Amino acid sequence: MSSLQDTIAAVRQEVCRLHAELTRYQLVVWTAGNVSGRIPGHELMVIKPSGVSYDDLTPEQMVVTDLHGVPVDSITTGTGQTISWHNPALSPSSDTAAHAYVYRNMPEVGGVVHTHSTYATAWAARGEDIPCVLTMMGDEFGGPIPVGPFALIGDDSIGHGIVETLKHSNSPAVLMQNHGPFTIGKDARAAVKAAVMCEEVAKTVHVSRQLGEPLPIDEAKIASLFDRYQNVYGR
Amino acid sequence: MSSLQDTIAAVRQEVCRLHAELTRYQLVVWTAGNVSGRIPGHELMVIKPSGVSYDDLTPEQMVVTDLHGVPVDSITTGTGQTISWHNPALSPSSDTAAHAYVYRNMPEVGGVVHTHSTYATAWAARGEDIPCVLTMMGDEFGGPIPVGPFALIGDDSIGHGIVETLKHSNSPAVLMQNHGPFTIGKDARAAVKAAVMCEEVAKTVHVSRQLGEPLPIDEAKIASLFDRYQNVYGR
Amino acid sequence: MSSLQDTIAAVRQEVCRLHAELTRYQLVVWTAGNVSGRIPGHELMVIKPSGVSYDDLTPEQMVVTDLHGVPVDSITTGTGQTISWHNPALSPSSDTAAHAYVYRNMPEVGGVVHTHSTYATAWAARGEDIPCVLTMMGDEFGGPIPVGPFALIGDDSIGHGIVETLKHSNSPAVLMQNHGPFTIGKDARAAVKAAVMCEEVAKTVHVSRQLGEPLPIDEAKIASLFDRYQNVYGR
Amino acid sequence: MSSLQDTIAAVRQEVCRLHAELTRYQLVVWTAGNVSGRIPGHELMVIKPSGVSYDDLTPEQMVVTDLHGVPVDSITTGTGQTISWHNPALSPSSDTAAHAYVYRNMPEVGGVVHTHSTYATAWAARGEDIPCVLTMMGDEFGGPIPVGPFALIGDDSIGHGIVETLKHSNSPAVLMQNHGPFTIGKDARAAVKAAVMCEEVAKTVHVSRQLGEPLPIDEAKIASLFDRYQNVYGR
Numbered sequence: 001m002s003s004l005q006d007t008i009a010a011v012r013q014e015v016c017r018l019h020a021e022l023t024r025y026q027l028v029v030w031t032a033g034n035v036s037g038r039i040p041g042h043e044l045m046v047i048k049p050s051g052v053s054y055d056d057l058t059p060e061q062m063v064v065t066d067l068h069g070v071p072v073d074s075i076t077t078g079t080g081q082t083i084s085w086h087n088p089a090l091s092p093s094s095d096t097a098a099h100a101y102v103y104r105n106m107p108e109v110g111g112v113v114h115t116h117s118t119y120a121t122a123w124a125a126r127g128e129d130i131p132c133v134l135t136m137m138g139d140e141f142g143g144p145i146p147v148g149p150f151a152l153i154g155d156d157s158i159g160h161g162i163v164e165t166l167k168h169s170n171s172p173a174v175l176m177q178n179h180g181p182f183t184i185g186k187d188a189r190a191a192v193k194a195a196v197m198c199e200e201v202a203k204t205v206h207v208s209r210q211l212g213e214p215l216p217i218d219e220a221k222i223a224s225l226f227d228r229y230q231n232v233y234g235r
Numbered sequence: 236m237s238s239l240q241d242t243i244a245a246v247r248q249e250v251c252r253l254h255a256e257l258t259r260y261q262l263v264v265w266t267a268g269n270v271s272g273r274i275p276g277h278e279l280m281v282i283k284p285s286g287v288s289y290d291d292l293t294p295e296q297m298v299v300t301d302l303h304g305v306p307v308d309s310i311t312t313g314t315g316q317t318i319s320w321h322n323p324a325l326s327p328s329s330d331t332a333a334h335a336y337v338y339r340n341m342p343e344v345g346g347v348v349h350t351h352s353t354y355a356t357a358w359a360a361r362g363e364d365i366p367c368v369l370t371m372m373g374d375e376f377g378g379p380i381p382v383g384p385f386a387l388i389g390d391d392s393i394g395h396g397i398v399e400t401l402k403h404s405n406s407p408a409v410l411m412q413n414h415g416p417f418t419i420g421k422d423a424r425a426a427v428k429a430a431v432m433c434e435e436v437a438k439t440v441h442v443s444r445q446l447g448e449p450l451p452i453d454e455a456k457i458a459s460l461f462d463r464y465q466n467v468y469g470r
Numbered sequence: 471m472s473s474l475q476d477t478i479a480a481v482r483q484e485v486c487r488l489h490a491e492l493t494r495y496q497l498v499v500w501t502a503g504n505v506s507g508r509i510p511g512h513e514l515m516v517i518k519p520s521g522v523s524y525d526d527l528t529p530e531q532m533v534v535t536d537l538h539g540v541p542v543d544s545i546t547t548g549t550g551q552t553i554s555w556h557n558p559a560l561s562p563s564s565d566t567a568a569h570a571y572v573y574r575n576m577p578e579v580g581g582v583v584h585t586h587s588t589y590a591t592a593w594a595a596r597g598e599d600i601p602c603v604l605t606m607m608g609d610e611f612g613g614p615i616p617v618g619p620f621a622l623i624g625d626d627s628i629g630h631g632i633v634e635t636l637k638h639s640n641s642p643a644v645l646m647q648n649h650g651p652f653t654i655g656k657d658a659r660a661a662v663k664a665a666v667m668c669e670e671v672a673k674t675v676h677v678s679r680q681l682g683e684p685l686p687i688d689e690a691k692i693a694s695l696f697d698r699y700q701n702v703y704g705r
Numbered sequence: 706m707s708s709l710q711d712t713i714a715a716v717r718q719e720v721c722r723l724h725a726e727l728t729r730y731q732l733v734v735w736t737a738g739n740v741s742g743r744i745p746g747h748e749l750m751v752i753k754p755s756g757v758s759y760d761d762l763t764p765e766q767m768v769v770t771d772l773h774g775v776p777v778d779s780i781t782t783g784t785g786q787t788i789s790w791h792n793p794a795l796s797p798s799s800d801t802a803a804h805a806y807v808y809r810n811m812p813e814v815g816g817v818v819h820t821h822s823t824y825a826t827a828w829a830a831r832g833e834d835i836p837c838v839l840t841m842m843g844d845e846f847g848g849p850i851p852v853g854p855f856a857l858i859g860d861d862s863i864g865h866g867i868v869e870t871l872k873h874s875n876s877p878a879v880l881m882q883n884h885g886p887f888t889i890g891k892d893a894r895a896a897v898k899a900a901v902m903c904e905e906v907a908k909t910v911h912v913s914r915q916l917g918e919p920l921p922i923d924e925a926k927i928a929s930l931f932d933r934y935q936n937v938y939g940r
Contacts, residue, residue: 025734029260029435030428032371116371118435122443125368127450133830135858135884136737136821152456153370154463178452179370193735200734200823208827209446211914215832217883221857228859264495264670265663267606351606353670357678360603362685387691388605389698413687414605444681499730499905500898502841586841588905592913595838597920622926623840624933648922649840679916 002083004042004075011037011046011188012062018192022115023054025196033115034093037188038103040110042075043067045103049090061088067104069096094153101159102184106166111188113195116180119202123147124175130205133214137205138225140197142170150177170226173198237318239277239310246272246281246423247297253427257350258289260431268350269328272423273338275345277310278302280338284325296323302339304331329388336394337419341401346423348430351415354437358382359410365440368449372440373460375432377405385412405461408433472553474512474545481507481516481658482532488662492585493524495666503585504563507658508573510580512545513537515573519560531558537574539566564623571629572654576636581658583665586650589672593617594645600675603684607675608695610667612640620647640696643668707788709747709780716742716751716893717767723897727820728759730901738820739798742893743808745815747780748772750808754795766793772809774801799858806864807889811871816893818900821885824907828852829880835910838919842910843930845902847875855882863887875931878903 015037022028022035031054036047046062064087066072071092074084093099099112123130123145130145132138137145148165151157162182165174172194173183181198185191208214250272257263257270266289271282281297299322301307306327309319328334334347358365358380365380367373372380383400386392397417400409407429408418416433420426443449485507492498492505501524506517516532534557536542541562544554563569569582593600593615600615602608607615618635621627632652635644642664643653651668655661678684720742727733727740736759741752751767769792771777776797779789798804804817828835828850835850837843842850853870856862867887870879877899878888886903890896913919 029431032432032435116369116435116439118439118442121369121371121439122445125440125443125449126447128447133883134821134826136826150450150452152459178368178450196734197737200737200821204821204823204826205830206442206446207823207911208830210827211911212831212833214830215855215883217855224857264666267667267670351604351670351674353674353677356604356606356674357680360675360678360684361682363682385685385687387694413603413685441677441681499901502902502905586839586905586909588909588912591839591909592915595910595913595919596917598917620920620922622929648838648920676912676916 004039004083005085007039008044008046008064008085009059011039012059012064015046015048015062015188016057016059018188019048019054019057021192021196022113025199027115027117027195027199028054034095034099034113035188035192036096036099036112038110039064044072044075045100047096047099048093049088050093052090060086061090063087063090063092065092065096065100067100069100095158097153097156098158098162098182101156102162102182105159105163106184108186109184111185111191113183113188113191114180115195115199117195117199117202119206120145120173120175120181120199121179122206123202124180125178127177130175130202131214131216132222133205133208133217134201135217135225136197137201138217138222139229140194141173141201142226142230143222145171145173145175145198145201148174148176150179239274239318240320242274243279243281243299243320244294246274247294247299250281250283250297250423251292251294253423254283254289254292256427256431257348260434262350262352262430262434263289268352269330269334269348270423270427271331271334271347273345274299279307279310280335282331282334283328284323285328287325295321296325298322298325298327300327300331300335302335304335330393332388332391333393333397333417336391337397337417340394340398341419343421344419346420346426348418348423348426349415350430350434352430352434352437354441355380355408355410355416355434356414357441358437359415360413362412365410365437366449366451367457368440368443368452369436370452370460371432372436373452373457374464375429376408376436377461377465378457380406380408380410380433380436383409383411383417385414474509474553475555477509478514478516478534478555479529481509482529482534485516485518485532485658486527486529488658489518489524489527491662491666492583495669497585497587497665497669498524504565504569504583505658505662506566506569506582508580509534514542514545515570517566517569518563519558520563522560530556531560533557533560533562535562535566535570537570539570565628567623567626568628568632568652571626572632572652575629575633576654578656579654581655581661583653583658583661584650585665585669587665587669587672589676590615590643590645590651590669591649592676593672594650595648597647600645600672601684601686602692603675603678603687604671605687605695606667607671608687608692609699610664611643611671612696612700613692615641615643615645615668615671618644618646618652620649709744709788710790712744713749713751713769713790714764716744717764717769720751720753720767720893721762721764723893724753724759724762726897726901727818730904732820732822732900732904733759739800739804739818740893740897741801741804741817743815744769749777749780750805752801752804753798754793755798757795765791766795768792768795768797770797770801770805772805774805800863802858802861803863803867803887806861807867807887810864810868811889813891814889816890816896818888818893818896819885820900820904822900822904822907824911825850825878825880825886825904826884827911828907829885830883832882835880835907836919836921837927838910838913838922839906840922840930841902842906843922843927844934845899846878846906847931847935848927850876850878850880850903850906853879853881853887855884
């Protein structure tokens, strides 16, 4: 078996397994959320199939697509060799175009997650950034979690909105207006961690603001927290 | 075994199993919620028995009734053949009359669910529609989730209130005033999905409104989301 | 084995098992809640031991006490026969005096439950009755859930406050001020059901009131709901 | 095996196991919380390793450090004997310095817990003490749960803030501003109980205040509750 086939098997395993973190932390109901991972060194990604319940997911059902979201089950290498694998008879997630756009335009990103987690989506519905008032937010997000534009599914406008918003932010999470959070990471696991932490801070800051105003943390301290967490602590 | 007996066994299995989705998503406590399914092609439905805990439900306990909610354990076909099955020694859910009214009056409906899920019921207690401010609501509900009239149990007034409200709405969910949500679908699974999504959007919009006003989505965009989800995506 | 020994074994089994409903519905944390049951026909009750984790409870650990809360491991019958059983080397719950007072003063009560469930306790901390604005409340509580007096542990004042409040109410639940709910029933299972429903309606009415005023249900309709549920439906 | 080695094994087992209480009560997400325990009679403590998921924790992974947070795998006794044990190839939690400072400065403390539990952290973000308006708070905390200063990770300022705040309070919990709760106890289990109860009362008082002002409990009654719980009831 080629190294590419091994890599695809490993990423499928990991992407499949990580969906259990979305249900564990109650970030998703029914089939409303998805994880993807890049196949490093190739114009390929792996993503959840559409409409399959989280309980029923298997690694073999994870769909391999190119970076335009088209399912692919073989490639021909520069030396003319064809490497192939089985794709399931399932469509990739209806959010595949948005994931693919991120991989095409952010080469440093190896994983993308989309959910409609309750508190993050509640901020998104008001079109409000989550202010950075927790040391945990300084660590993970290095500032506020920004809102991205309202965008309809069907073309690149969701993907474009994600990328344009994240380019100007330390945050690995963006709240797409009236829609919900998308998160990125160096691999699928890091993107899932960002989705979990995004909902956690969305909830904590919401609860705090229900009875008054959280105390601000000054920007130099946020920068110091973020720098330490990314560099010294070695996220 | 006749095809009708096979169908009854299959619908009982499915209706029984789907109650586990109500507990998984915490839409119900104790025995306060129920799922039913139509037997296609017959004036029959299958519903949860009254007073049985969700943990203890078995397919054989699901009660087969006619479309007036009367338990039935045999029918005579046009050719004079009698087809029979076992019904449990249990009463059908005390909400059976409402389910039956829906099946009598909405022939396209194959499944009905009733819960008192917390956030949906909280909107129902204020008699307030849930505004459509999430793309997920546009997809699933095609507009606001409407409130139905206050109605007492005991006659057809709950069923009548459900049907009259849903006839004028894209939504598969209605919030019966001071009572709780009823949802419909092409089969029992679709009605359960609608119950799960109804509570999810009820909670998210509630949380969003706690700290301000969610941004509206204009009607043309809601129509576009709903149309795509029902047709292109193929719900 | 005598019939009394059989009854004690059965009530211990049931009281033990019912604690799992308190954790299932998240009405309790750590060891902060307890269930008791009367031994019918005797001046005896069975209650949770103090300080034991819910995971570790066994039927044999349930403490048999008299109706003043004193552990008892034998009685002498009118015919001079002594019937004995094993009691664990554990103290009964620190709330035993309150349970015992209820059994002494409300002969129709066969089960008592105490929790500090979040939403019910939040109403108790404000000293506010929960208004009857849900049909489910009409069914189960027949009106508002009343607040009882502030009372310190150590004598009969908690038990007295419970009994005086419930005597003037349809409700099987009372919210002891700044403390938490106590519920009663014809047996331990009914008291647990009342504790579950009390938290459910406490939460739903709380959530409803966060964004406005729930619509009232008029008293004749509440009376009709309660009457039907207690009599026709046969609680 | 020496008695010290036995003690280390027992404390590792207990500290490992207690992390399951943090997840059970949803006080932590991902790896964001930690438990430690003192090795009685030695300048040693045991703490969670950094970055390991709660599901994957084993007793052998718990890191033994000195009371400055430096990993240690042997000591030499007064008689010149060397006692050694295996430490994992893992760093101790990034919060180790704060735990160690508490052990150095509060000799009566045998266990420390840190979480970012939602409701406690929400109070911390506003810099507000939780008022003592529940009898359960009187029992466990003997008054309000105090806020500690804003402090950055990296030196002793978090530990110093914890100790200075707790020295002037009955409470075993402190809410570090914009950060989250730290709790102490006579051993690791007591500190975990304090973390569980801290979140429970943080949530209940929050919910109560959402719809009005909780009724105060006068100080003499709080003192009576605390005294009884600590002494008579024998916490």
